[in-house]
Amino acid sequence: MKAFREIGFVLVLAAVCTLVMSGGEVMLRPPPGVSAEFMMRALALAGVSVDMASASDRLAATFQASFAPVPSRTDGVYRARRRPWLLLCEQEGNGMWGRIRLFVAYDAEAGRLEDLGVIAQSETPGLGTRIAEPEFENRFDGLAASAGLRLATGTPRPDTGEVQAITGATISCAAVVKIADEALKRLRK
Amino acid sequence: MTMQTQSSSGPGRRGEAWEAFRAGIGERHPVFVAVLGICSTLAVTTAVRYAAVMAAIMTATLLVSALTVSLLRKRIPPAYRIITYLLVISTPVILLQKLLQLWSPEIAASLGPYVGLVITNCIIMGRIEACAALRPPAIALADAFGAALGYGTLIISLAAVRELLGTGHLFGMACLPEDYPSCGFVQRPAGAFLVLALTIACFRWLRGALSSEKGGRS
Numbered sequence: 542m543k544a545f546r547e548i549g550f551v552l553v554l555a556a557v558c559t560l561v562m563s564g565g566e567v568m569l570r571p572p573p574g575v576s577a578e579f580m581m582r583a584l585a586l587a588g589v590s591v592d593m594a595s596a597s598d599r600l601a602a603t604f605q606a607s608f609a610p611v612p613s614r615t616d617g618v619y620r621a622r623r624r625p626w627l628l629l630c631e632q633e634g635n636g637m638w639g640r641i642r643l644f645v646a647y648d649a650e651a652g653r654l655e656d657l658g659v660i661a662q663s664e665t666p667g668l669g670t671r672i673a674e675p676e677f678e679n680r681f682d683g684l685a686a687s688a689g690l691r692l693a694t695g696t697p698r699p700d701t702g703e704v705q706a707i708t709g710a711t712i713s714c715a716a717v718v719k720i721a722d723e724a725l726k727r728l729r730k
Numbered sequence: 731m732t733m734q735t736q737s738s739s740g741p742g743r744r745g746e747a748w749e750a751f752r753a754g755i756g757e758r759h760p761v762f763v764a765v766l767g768i769c770s771t772l773a774v775t776t777a778v779r780y781a782a783v784m785a786a787i788m789t790a791t792l793l794v795s796a797l798t799v800s801l802l803r804k805r806i807p808p809a810y811r812i813i814t815y816l817l818v819i820s821t822p823v824i825l826l827q828k829l830l831q832l833w834s835p836e837i838a839a840s841l842g843p844y845v846g847l848v849i850t851n852c853i854i855m856g857r858i859e860a861c862a863a864l865r866p867p868a869i870a871l872a873d874a875f876g877a878a879l880g881y882g883t884l885i886i887s888l889a890a891v892r893e894l895l896g897t898g899h900l901f902g903m904a905c906l907p908e909d910y911p912s913c914g915f916v917q918r919p920a921g922a923f924l925v926l927a928l929t930i931a932c933f934r935w936l937r938g939a940l941s942s943e944k945g946g947r948s
Contacts, residue, residue: 558817565828569829
């Protein structure tokens with residue numbers, strides 16, 4: 542009986558701590574908006590050179606000169622002013638250990654993914670963190686995205702939106718694919 | 731460590747709390763005497779502002795954990811005490827980490843994994859096991875505050891020396907002449923070890939000199 546009481550105490554404490562941590566996670570989530578990393582990625586894609594140490598207001602002004610929010614949309618989807626078929630958004634979702642934030646650019650005319658970048662992640666060092674390496678990010682460039690994305694089970698076929706996972710980081714890669722797929726749903730609306 | 735008998739009277743408890751606080755910055759200093767928390771001490775002392783943020787996080791975590799464990803001390807099962815301490819410590823650490831990421835993503839990125847690693851910091855586990863799990867909240871809080879103050883003042887002083895010698899700046903402002911040849915070695919891990927070792931040696935020499943002086947007088 543005493544053992545049950547002791548285990549019960551630990552379980553109740555664990556539940557309370559989990560509730561507090563989850564509440565904190567929700568309450569302390571960064572407000573929606575355009576991050577500096579997103580703007581830097583977008584400007585690099587548009588071929589606009591900006592100094593990494595640019596003041597945030599200067600960076601925002603340069604971004605606004607090159608990209609405009611899509612009219613009638615309030616969910617953070619942007620369109621390139623010079624290439625109106627190029628749509629961009631920032632998408633966040635759950636990774637293996639924490640949140641993953643992606644930069645996603647979609648060519649609405651060709652129905653292909655133009656660019657994908659990992660802005661923030663907290664995956665396993667040496668394994669999951671490899672999702673932020675250009676070698677993995679480049680696997681998404683030019684993928685046919687009209688039918689959504691998925692992880693390849695064999696040899697990837699780019700025309701079907703299949704992406705090859707990194708060995709040892711399958712869960713993190715699957716998370717990136719899922720988040721990118723959600724971003725594409727937003728962009729295709 | 732021998733436990734002192736718990737006094738129930740107000741002034742007695744105040745005296746005990748004062749002793750517990752004083753020990754944390756003196757004869758039971760977590761870094762100088764017990765040589766605990768070295769990993770974070772070396773890693774976050776490249777600049778004063780990083781060290782100050784780390785000191786604030788350690789202080790808040792120590793106080794909240796010590797208070798919680800002290801309040802629950804009669805209910806915590808001895809067989810599951812370590813997992814209970816980890817639960818109690820990890821809750822404020824996770825919240826503070828999220829708060830830091832929101833308040834200053836740049837400092838959060840610079841501190842890297844060391845904010846999360848506060849959960850396994852020996853100073854916190856040590857003070858909880860040695861004091862908070864056995865003593866009433868007032869004494870546990872005084873003990874935690876003493877240990878946090880001892881740790882905080884040390885890492886901020888260490889960071890001041892490393893930042894000044896390594897970059898010629900303090901709080902990001904130039905403090906030494908422009909032609910000062912920056913000593914990059916001090917900013918590297920080996921330099922951190924050397925500065926910490928010299929600081930500990932100075933502290934112990936000073937403590938020895940003071941106690942021998944007291945002994946001579948008496």
